[in-house]
Amino acid sequence: xxxxxxxxxxxxxxxxxxxxxxxxxxxxxxxxxxxxxxxxxxxxxxxxxxxxxxxxxxxxxxxxxxxxxxxxxxxxxxxxxxxxxxxxxxxxxxxxxxxxxxxxxxxxxxxxxxxxxxxxxxxxxxxxxxxxxxxxxxxxxxxxxxxxxxxxxxxxxxxxxxxxxxxxxxxxxxxxxxxxxxxxxxxxxxxxxxxxxxxxxxxxxxx
Amino acid sequence: xxxxxxxxxxxxxxxxxxxxxxxxxxxxxxxxxxxxxxxxxxxxxxxxxxxxxxxxxxxxxxxxxxxxxxxxxxxxxxxxxxxxxxxxxxxxxxxxxxxxxxxxxxxxxxxxxxxxxxxxxxxxxxxxxxxxxxxxxxxxxxxxxxxxxxxxxxxxxxxxxxxxxxxxxxxxxxxxxxxxxxxxxxxxxxxxxxxxxxxxxxxxxxx
Numbered sequence: 001x002x003x004x005x006x007x008x009x010x011x012x013x014x015x016x017x018x019x020x021x022x023x024x025x026x027x028x029x030x031x032x033x034x035x036x037x038x039x040x041x042x043x044x045x046x047x048x049x050x051x052x053x054x055x056x057x058x059x060x061x062x063x064x065x066x067x068x069x070x071x072x073x074x075x076x077x078x079x080x081x082x083x084x085x086x087x088x089x090x091x092x093x094x095x096x097x098x099x100x101x102x103x104x105x106x107x108x109x110x111x112x113x114x115x116x117x118x119x120x121x122x123x124x125x126x127x128x129x130x131x132x133x134x135x136x137x138x139x140x141x142x143x144x145x146x147x148x149x150x151x152x153x154x155x156x157x158x159x160x161x162x163x164x165x166x167x168x169x170x171x172x173x174x175x176x177x178x179x180x181x182x183x184x185x186x187x188x189x190x191x192x193x194x195x196x197x198x199x200x201x202x203x204x205x206x207x
Numbered sequence: 208x209x210x211x212x213x214x215x216x217x218x219x220x221x222x223x224x225x226x227x228x229x230x231x232x233x234x235x236x237x238x239x240x241x242x243x244x245x246x247x248x249x250x251x252x253x254x255x256x257x258x259x260x261x262x263x264x265x266x267x268x269x270x271x272x273x274x275x276x277x278x279x280x281x282x283x284x285x286x287x288x289x290x291x292x293x294x295x296x297x298x299x300x301x302x303x304x305x306x307x308x309x310x311x312x313x314x315x316x317x318x319x320x321x322x323x324x325x326x327x328x329x330x331x332x333x334x335x336x337x338x339x340x341x342x343x344x345x346x347x348x349x350x351x352x353x354x355x356x357x358x359x360x361x362x363x364x365x366x367x368x369x370x371x372x373x374x375x376x377x378x379x380x381x382x383x384x385x386x387x388x389x390x391x392x393x394x395x396x397x398x399x400x401x402x403x404x405x406x407x408x409x410x411x412x413x414x
Contacts, residue, residue: 030331031241031331031332032239032241032328032332033241034238034239034240034241034242035241035328035332109331110330111331112327112330112331116327116382116385117327117328119385119388119389120319120323120324120327120328120385120388121239121242121324121327121328123317123319123388123389123391124237124238124316124318124319124388125238125239125242130389130391133389134389134390137386137389137390163398164398164401164402165402167383167386167395167398167399167402168379168383168398168399168402170382170386171378171379171380171381171382171383171385171386171395171399172375172378172379172382173378173382174378174381174382174385174386175323175377175378175379175380175381175382175383175385176374176375176378176382178323178326178327178378178381178382178385179344179374179377179378179381181326181327181330181331182326182330182337182340182341182344183341183344184330184337188374188378191370191371191374191375192374192375192378194371195371195372195374195375199406202409202410203409
């Protein structure tokens, strides 16, 4: 049986939903999923328990929506689209690192990659969160893998070998961001960008 | 002023302390720091609130002891000592990956690297935890950097360039472990081990 519940008095339901997702994305990023209570989210958004429950009946439903509607778009905007639009894989990867490093240097704190943060915190605790994280990691790696195929060194590689290159780019970036968060410094990302650049060149995977 | 407090009736205080540290290390690894309550820890160790408080007056003091007495030794045992004992950097890195991959394949779940897990969860929330994590990452990188110097390609590198190599090994491992946790599979680590091996060889950093 399906219930289609429509609250009779709600001015801007999709606006409220967006507001909750934005607040949850920011609070999860700053304090983690388990470090953020639904009470804090209600306070941050000035929503009643009933209104919150209407949009997100559980904290799990909220974090799944955050993965789908905030984390995945952030990975697309930060990584996938710039790499697709770049002249080459090498140029794309460098442009992404440059943008992220410039952003970190502008801000005071390094909050880390939202996908990595939530993936590490929730992969064991919640199957659906883990699957959501794994799906975004997959999409990210597939986009990189496609660009590997366009390079001199990449066009003769098997699909599996191209996937290894893509996974290595994602891994070295993710790990460098963890170091950057622990050191509260962009230095590990600058170092990783240089090393990745030279590695891609040496395997003719840069263009 | 220093107080040396000795509880008059405690059968095995250092044994109890170890028991709490072991339980905390395991629960933090399975559920995260914020996902584990002091009540759960008391239950897991059958300790009273008073006994727990005697050893660890706060949850922060407990996690700092976990960093120092469990996470740092784990990184030394898993990474630093095998890399120091190996015939070469390349052999050491491969041996570490082989051991970790074999361990993951034996167990049912991929819990991830305890240092990365706690570092990502706590680096923004607690300055002392962040410093503890950063210190362990530093020790790990320094040990790798020393072995970089022993290689054909590494002996002419500057200290800073050797540090970049060490940071890249730590980053690519850490990120691959995050992918492994999200996928609940050892595959990203096998892939990273292969790619790292070939990269170290290409720069004559393997031996």
